[in-house]
Amino acid sequence: MAALPSPLALLVRKLSRHVPLEPEDRAALLALPATLRTLDPSTYLLREGDPPQYCAVLASGFAYRQKLTGEGARQIVSLHIPGEALDLQSLYLDVADHNIQTLTRAEVALVPRAAMRDLVQTRPAIAHAVMVEILVEGSISREWTLNIGRRDAQTRLAHLLCEVAVRLDAQGLSGGEGYELPMTQEQLGDALGLTAVHVNRTLKALEAQGLIVRNRRHVGIPQWTPLRDVGDFTSRYLHFGRQPS
Amino acid sequence: MAALPSPLALLVRKLSRHVPLEPEDRAALLALPATLRTLDPSTYLLREGDPPQYCAVLASGFAYRQKLTGEGARQIVSLHIPGEALDLQSLYLDVADHNIQTLTRAEVALVPRAAMRDLVQTRPAIAHAVMVEILVEGSISREWTLNIGRRDAQTRLAHLLCEVAVRLDAQGLSGGEGYELPMTQEQLGDALGLTAVHVNRTLKALEAQGLIVRNRRHVGIPQWTPLRDVGDFTSRYLHFGRQPS
DNA sequence: CGTTTAATTGAAAGCAGTCAAACTATGTGG
DNA sequence: CCACATAGTTTGACTGCTTTCAATTAAACG
Numbered sequence: 001m002a003a004l005p006s007p008l009a010l011l012v013r014k015l016s017r018h019v020p021l022e023p024e025d026r027a028a029l030l031a032l033p034a035t036l037r038t039l040d041p042s043t044y045l046l047r048e049g050d051p052p053q054y055c056a057v058l059a060s061g062f063a064y065r066q067k068l069t070g071e072g073a074r075q076i077v078s079l080h081i082p083g084e085a086l087d088l089q090s091l092y093l094d095v096a097d098h099n100i101q102t103l104t105r106a107e108v109a110l111v112p113r114a115a116m117r118d119l120v121q122t123r124p125a126i127a128h129a130v131m132v133e134i135l136v137e138g139s140i141s142r143e144w145t146l147n148i149g150r151r152d153a154q155t156r157l158a159h160l161l162c163e164v165a166v167r168l169d170a171q172g173l174s175g176g177e178g179y180e181l182p183m184t185q186e187q188l189g190d191a192l193g194l195t196a197v198h199v200n201r202t203l204k205a206l207e208a209q210g211l212i213v214r215n216r217r218h219v220g221i222p223q224w225t226p227l228r229d230v231g232d233f234t235s236r237y238l239h240f241g242r243q244p245s
Numbered sequence: 246m247a248a249l250p251s252p253l254a255l256l257v258r259k260l261s262r263h264v265p266l267e268p269e270d271r272a273a274l275l276a277l278p279a280t281l282r283t284l285d286p287s288t289y290l291l292r293e294g295d296p297p298q299y300c301a302v303l304a305s306g307f308a309y310r311q312k313l314t315g316e317g318a319r320q321i322v323s324l325h326i327p328g329e330a331l332d333l334q335s336l337y338l339d340v341a342d343h344n345i346q347t348l349t350r351a352e353v354a355l356v357p358r359a360a361m362r363d364l365v366q367t368r369p370a371i372a373h374a375v376m377v378e379i380l381v382e383g384s385i386s387r388e389w390t391l392n393i394g395r396r397d398a399q400t401r402l403a404h405l406l407c408e409v410a411v412r413l414d415a416q417g418l419s420g421g422e423g424y425e426l427p428m429t430q431e432q433l434g435d436a437l438g439l440t441a442v443h444v445n446r447t448l449k450a451l452e453a454q455g456l457i458v459r460n461r462r463h464v465g466i467p468q469w470t471p472l473r474d475v476g477d478f479t480s481r482y483l484h485f486g487r488q489p490s
Numbered sequence: 491c492g493t494t495t496a497a498t499t500g501a502a503a504g505c506a507g508t509c510a511a512a513c514t515a516t517g518t519g520g
Numbered sequence: 521c522c523a524c525a526t527a528g529t530t531t532g533a534c535t536g537c538t539t540t541c542a543a544t545t546a547a548a549c550g
Contacts, residue, residue, distance in 0.1 A: 049481070067387060070477040073395040077387040089380045092373065097384045097482040124366065128337065134379060135334050139342045141386040142312060142322040149393045149438030150318040153538075184496060193394030198538055200498060216547090232315040236294070237342040398506070429528060443506055445530060461515090 006030055007059030007109035010083030014171065018136070018239070019129040028119055029126065034109035045086060045100040045108070052090030054110040058082050061106025062182055066190070067098045076191035078141065079103075079164065083171050088134050091117060104182045136239045143237040148193040151232060153202045156192050158231030161212065161219060166235050178213070178220035206230070251275055252304030252354035255328030259416065263381070263484070264374040273364055274371065279354035284347045290331060291345040297335030299355040303327050306351025307427055311435070312343045321436035323386065324348075324409065328416050333379050336362060349427045381484045388482040393438040396477060398447045401437050403476030406457065406464060411480050423458070423465035451475070 012029050015021060021029075036059070039045075045056050048067065056063075063080040077098060080086055086100055091113065102108075120127045140163075147159050164181060168174045185203070186196040194202070206212045211227045213220035221227055257274050260266060266274075281304070284290075290301050293312065301308075308325040322343060325331055331345055336358065347353075365372045385408075392404050409426060413419045430448070431441040439447070451457045456472045458465035466472055 065387070067391045069391065069395050069400075075391040075394040077390045089383055091380075092376050093380050093384070093484055095481065095484070097484065098387055121369065127372070131337050131376070131379075134376075134383070135336075135338050138334055138379070138383045138386060139338070141383060141390065142310070142343055145322045145386065145390050145393060146312045146314065146320040148390060149320040150314050155314075185498095186496080195539055196497085197499090197540080201538095204498085236340065239338055239340070239342065241340060431528080440507055441529085442508080442531090446506090449530085 007036055007107060008032060008034060008057060008111075010059065010171070011057045011085060011109075014083045015126070015129040015133060017170070018132040019125060021125055021129065025123050025125045028123060032111050032119065033115050034111050036107065036109055038107050039102045039105065041102055041104050041106075043102045043106075045102065046090065046096045048096050048099050050096050051094055052087055052096055052113060055088065055091060055113055055116045056086040056100075056108045056110050058084050058086060059107040059109055062103035063101060063106060063108075064103050064187075064191070065098050065100050074190045075193065076187065077144070078137065079191065081164075081167055081171055082173060085130075085133065088130055089137070091120070091130075103187070132239075139237045139239060153192070153194055153198055154205060155230065155232050156194070157188070157199065157202050158206060158211065158227055159233050160188070160192060160231075161206075161221070162228055162231045162233035163238070165219075165221060165224075166238060166240075170238070170240060177222070178218060180217055181219050182217050252281055252352060253277060253279060253302060255304065255416070256302045256330060256354075259328045260371070260374040260378060262415070263377040263486070264370060266370055266374065270368055270370045273368060277354075277356050277364065278360050279356050281352065281354055283350065283352050286347055286349050286351075288347045288351075289344060290347065290353070291335065291341045293341050293344050295341050296339055297332055297341055297358060300333065300336060300358055300361045301331040301345075302354045302356065303329050303331060304352040304354055307348035308346060308351060308353075309348050309432075309436070310343050310345050319435045320438065321432065322389070323382065324436065326409075326412055326416055327418060330375075330378065333375060334382070336365070336375075348432070377484075384482045384484060398437070398439055398443055399450060400475065400477050401439070402433070402444065402447050403451060403456065403472055404478050405433070405437060405476075406451075406466070407473055407476045407478035408483075410464075410466060410469075411483060411485075415483070415485060422467070423463060425462055426464050427462050 008030050012021070012026050015029070016026070045063070046052055058080055060082050063086055064076045065078045066074055066076050068074055086108070090096055120130055147156050151159065165174065165179060168179050185199040189196045189199045192199065203214065207214055210222065211230055213222060253275050257266070257271050260274070261271070279302070290308070291297055303325055305327050308331055309321045310323045311319055311321050313319050331353070335341055365375055392401050396404065410419065410424060413424050430444040434441045434444045437444065448459065452459055455467065456475055458467060
């Protein structure tokens, strides 16, 4: 998972997928003041209760956002792949309501919150694109709620595997027959509202049915359709439909 | 649940809670072209797959947003009380990813999507306020994910009851010792990822512990602290700025 | 290599779901 | 005002998906 020339290039690509950006908009994005950092796995980028300082953009690696119950149970509330901005939601909120952590070793571009806000304020197209990005995140969050609230373990897990596959593919990061999912089974459980033990059993069940092929952390998907069906997956909620408006 | 003089007045109040609005901003909001409608319970305001036409603002009554699995199971992904805009998320997305329905008989002000977008484009303060509203909704969605994914039935239900209490209170709609929650137990289940039967048992359990007092659809909360503790509830995720009671 | 972390597997327990029936409101028509 | 219909609430008995607890195996790491 190597970084591209500019860590912000991926962001430009992602933003312009929904809203067409003029060359000036792209240039302005790429010109954002950014500090590049390489972070170890599990590094906190933001903690619940803290004021966000930066808007981090993932250049390589994975990250996730997470909340804890009073009893200490963890729920991962979103996953992030390279090219995604990690706390657009904090752009206009002064206190974080959740934690943001790297999943793997990751390269992030730290853009000062003020710089990002200025850019959004100056360039309507970018404002629009950021808004769409935030809304799509909201849509994904709703789908997760549905997934966790109303689907059984097998469907739930298959659904997540499908979502990651599609999102990686859209970012041009898919390796064809599958992908590297750098999550422990405990983390998968935390994302799905399941225990690690049950994730293990469910993964094996999916594998036994020939729906996936596992090799270390690599998830192979021999045939898309059966997995998609088992996972009750439809990509509408990802809002990939080309038109913005 | 009577409507206020202007159905948009509540929206102004809600938006200005997070971002100070100038008199001109308020006037512009109140001047939005709006069609007032009274809708029966369970009326659809938007269906998944359809292009949103209006941004509906709830003047009175309750509404919710909902998604269905392929097997037909329903998950309510958000609840809305008077004063809230029902599809800000659709403002910049062209296809709905979920359904929006009234919960009770409700009065809504239908604002054409274009008018709302124009207003947001022209008035930075309103854009800011709308953005914050959207972000807070995202935060609530994350908390719901946590609630459904990692809390047991009793905690989960108590948490929801707390959230509604606090939100109603913030909108000035609380009746002191409790409130009218016009949801069937089946709908509560759909919001919590539980079955109606189990909601019934859990409600009785909360009642048996003296945490709530039920009378029809009225939920009485004799003491806030015990219910809050059982529900593992903290209001940070609602981003009210200060601490409520 | 020894140590630590993650993945597996088995057995038992439990929370929530399912199925079914009875009961209670509310509403309608006669 | 009562008989009947409908929607929602309660309850009970039973099932079962997931969790828990524990122990073993495999992989990752310094």
